[in-house]
Amino acid sequence: MSGHQEEAHSARKKILETGLKLFSKKGYLGTTTREIAKEAGTAEVTIFRHFISKEKLFEEVLNTYSFLPALQGLLPEVAEMHYTEALTVIAERFLDTLAVRKDIIKIMHIEIQRYPQKILKMYHAFIDEIFKTLASYFTTMQKKGVLREFNAETAARAFLGMLFSYFDAKEFLMWKKYRIDDSDAIIKEFVDIFASGTMK
Structure with a gap:
């Protein structure tokens, strides 16, 4: 990779990281490309050179960090x-990813409509x-x-939906204030239920 390519790659990565940070804090609707450029220490035109539009940047943030x-x-x-x-x-990796990205998930919940x-x-x-x-694995x-x-x-949809419902209740519906739960035990229970309905 040439020096110019490395510089472009570094700039793109910085824009993505900054996009994730601001989208997580202010949402897609509340974030401007001007703010992202300022936070990333770059020109707004550089964002459009890499991503064409705010919509494309948002899509790449989801693709990269989801x-x-x-x-x-x-x-x-x-x-095997x-x-x-x-x-x-x-299931463990899915819940771990949701936990790390809960800020952007929360604000998307609020503004998606x-x-x-x-x-x-x-x-x-x-x-x-x-x-x-995931369906390709089941197939x-x-x-x-x-x-x-x-x-x-x-x-x-059923498997990930079941896990997301648990995450949603735990993180956003204040379930954790009212009960102590063991995520490992919950995952085991969900897996047992799902496996019993899908295995031969």
């Missing part, structure tokens, strides 16, 4: 694991890609004869 790249990297690791062990690893249509469309396509990625396990026949994408 569960999607983690899941894509995880599937080869769990491919026992099914319940693989589900446990996926006010997003422009093109942002909603992009967001839904992004979520669908996560489900499809592989079906072909191996480990799992019964079912709609793999629906199963992916």
